[in-house]
Amino acid sequence: MPAEERPWWKGAVIYQIYPRSFADSNGDGIGDLPGITQRLDHVATLGADAIWISPFFTSPMLDFGYDVAEFRNVDPIFGTLEDFDALVEKAHALGLKVIIDQVWSHSSDQHRWFEESRQSRDNPKADWYVWSDPKPDGSPPNNWQSIFGGPAWTWDPRRGQYYFHNFLKQQPDLNLHSEEVQAEIIEVARFWLDRGVDGFRIDAVLHMFHDSALTDNPPASDPDKSKARSHDFQDNIHNQAGPGTFRFVKRIREVMDQYGATFSVAEVGGSGVHEFQQRLTEGETKLNSVYGFEFLYAKQLTPEVVCASLKRWPGEDSEGWPTWAFENHDAPRAVSRWARPEHADAFNRMKLLLFLCLRGNVIIYQGEELGLTQVDIPYEKLQDPEAIANWPMTLSRDGVRTPMPWVKDAPQAGFSSAQPWLPIGPDHPAMAVDQQAGVQGSLLEWTKACIALRKAHPALQTGDLVACREEGSVIMLERAGGGERLLCVFNTGEEPASVSLPADFEILEQCGDVAAGQLGPFAAFVASMPEIE
Structure with missing residues (x-):
């Protein structure tokens, strides 16, 4: 592009x-x-x-x-x-x-919206948060759990209802159904x-x-x-x-x-x-x-x-x-x-x-x-x-x-x-x-x-991912776009790795030890290749 x-x-x-x-x-x-x-x-x-x-x-x-x-x-x-x-x-x-x-x-439970919502069941912001009656035994409306631990419901005595929170009890969920x-x-x-x-x-x-x-x-x-x-x-x-x-x-x-x-x-x-x-x-x-x-x-x-x-x-x-x-x-x-x-x-x-x-x-x-x-x-x-x-x-x-x-x-x-x-x-x-x-x-x-x-090569910025291949600890990405084709090779391992490389490429950037068909530990390179006819 x-x-x-x-x-x-x-x-x-x-x-x-x-x-x-x-x-x-x-x-x-x-x-x-x-x-x-x-x-x-x-x-x-x-x-x-x-x-x-x-x-x-x-x-x-x-x-x-x-x-x-x-x-x-x-x-x-x-x-x-x-x-x-x-x-x-x-x-x-x-x-x-x-x-x-x-x-x-x-939001926070200190937001003015929640402070109004919790006052009654019929105020202008009564349904701006997720409220529900308890079960007959007084327990929460369902079994949902908070990401931060414990039930995702907290009892509010002013409304006589539970409010829902996916996170902290001080983070009541907004009712985006409204x-x-x-x-x-x-x-x-x-x-x-x-x-x-x-x-x-x-x-x-x-x-x-x-x-x-x-x-x-x-x-x-x-x-x-x-x-x-x-x-x-x-x-x-x-x-x-x-x-x-x-x-x-x-x-x-x-x-x-x-x-x-x-x-x-x-x-x-x-x-x-x-x-x-x-x-x-x-x-x-x-x-x-x-x-x-x-x-x-x-x-x-x-x-x-x-x-x-x-x-x-x-x-x-x-x-x-x-x-x-x-x-x-x-x-x-x-x-x-x-x-x-x-x-x-x-x-x-x-x-x-x-x-x-x-x-x-x-x-x-x-x-x-x-x-x-x-x-x-x-x-x-x-x-x-x-x-x-x-x-x-x-x-x-x-x-x-x-x-x-x-x-x-x-x-x-x-x-x-x-x-x-x-x-x-x-x-x-x-x-x-x-x-x-x-x-x-x-x-x-x-x-x-x-x-x-990355900014110099459209193939890296917005080009297609032609291939992503795995060879042991090595990742081989092929990117293409903007009239160019690039090969990106990375050894993710602590040991040297042998790789199968094409015959015709020119290295643009590299780190670590890169030799013919051999990559040192954590070595990597990006190379240009001829475009496919």
């Missing part, structure tokens, strides 16, 4: 910013919007196309911004609406699009589009619509399923993925199309959700893209995982466009999951080159370009409510949310002048931006090179 015809988001490199941990401008130990603005040059020099900013809205912060108490304002710890406007202006001046999280499946609620959410979308945002990452889309009949979920059909939480003991069929989702996303798409070249990507995690993902993005009337957790929770980066994931999006007519992430604010650092410490540098280089060769958009999580590792947060310093509730069975999300290191020898590695809200990883200052920027051979400069390679 010629660049002038390509939507800006198709094949984009998106940089995720977790605002609490990116940069603190006012010395309170918590990152903020002005801090992001001050550090946007770093993102621009990477070559990224856009930033995605995790929630910064008014919130009691019980789930760190995913419990929204006001959808149209900025929480004071992050700044003001004027600070947000300045951020958008700076990002656009640097050529960066701005994508923000939208949390439309639920046309009034849908209309209000659309106005929220318009508010941010009017402020110049270029797209939305829509949180928890799987949980927007439940079965109105409140049918019990069956027991988990997979006997080997991990059961760390009560939620895991069920096949979560009736509490999520309702058919109303598809009608609602059409309404969202209509609004976004009115604003021009905007972008929508749905977060859809969990197993067995590919059909739902496809339906969310099929055709030209729904969302542009979707990303799931295929890589985020994969125990190892293997050829089987990569090829299976890519082959679910073969590029057929009317099919949506995938978005990929190897790590984010909810998933552990990839290098800590997938490589032993002694192989970290070589692995990171192979992983980044592979990442930038995938068909679809890619989301780089802050610090991934530096090679940051997962931080072990002791129980007494945990902030993550899920980890605290399910300790020690659930891996803490705090370990991937620690502050970004900017300057090795500055207080708090240049993140803040105060003690940060989470500790800085003990090995992170040595990986700080000032230690890698402009340094030949650093992982940061390698990341820039991989992004530049």
Whole structure:
């Protein structure tokens, strides 16, 4: 697809910013919007196309911004609406699009909508949330379980009813079956589009619509399923993925199309959700893209995982466009999951080159370009409510949310002048931006090179996936488009590997030891090949 015809988001490199941990401008130990603005040059020099900013809205912060108490304002710890406007202006001046999280499946119990809804059964917002009478014995209406553990229902004595929450009890689910609620959410979308945002990452889309009949979920059909939480003991069929989702996303798409070249990507995690993902993005009337957790929770980066994931999006007519992430604010650092410490540098280089060769958009999580590792947060310093509730069975999300290191020898590695809200990883200052920027051979400069390679080749940005082959520990991708054909080869293993290569190719970029038919541990290359006649 010629660049002038390509939507800006198709094949984009998106940089995720977790605002609490990116940069603190006012010395309170918590990152903020002005801090992001001050550090946007770093993102621009990477070559990224856009930033995605995790929630910064008014919130009691019980789930760190995913419990929204006001959808149209900025929480004071992050700044003001004027600070947000300045951020958008700076990002656009640097050529960066701005994508923000939208949390439309639920709100905080401190939101004025919920405070009104819970007062009675006949007030104007009585049905803006999901309420139900108890069973005759006083127990909850059904057996649904919260993702954070325990029943997904909490009793409210004012109404004499239970309310539904997929997450914390302080995060009641909005009743998106209500046309009034849908209309209000659309106005929220318009508010941010009017402020110049270029797209939305829509949180928890799987949980927007439940079965109105409140049918019990069956027991988990997979006997080997991990059961760390009560939620895991069920096949979560009736509490999520309702058919109303598809009608609602059409309404969202209509609004976004009115604003021009905007972008929508749905977060859809969990197993067995590919059909739902496809339906969310099929055709030209729904969302542009979707990303799931295929890589985020994969125990190892293997050829089987990569090829299976890519082959679910073969590029057929009317099919949506995938978005990929190897790590984010909810998933552990990839290098800590997938490589032993002694192989970290070589692995990171192979992983980044592979990442930038995938068909679809890619989301780089802050610090991934530096090679940051997962931080072990002791129980007494945990902030993550899920980890605290399910300790020690659930891996803490705090370990991937620690502050970004900017300057090795500055207080708090240049993140803040105060003690940060989470500790800085003990090995992170040595990986700080000032230690890698402009340094030949650093992982940061390698990341820039991989992004530049992707942007220079239409076959990588928007081309077809002609083949994904597995040869032992080796992945072989063939990409084609824009008048070129590329071969991308990656050894995901710790041992050298022999591969069957075509006779005629020219290497464009490589890492590790690459010889004729032989790849060293974690070696990889991208090569051009003659086009098929």
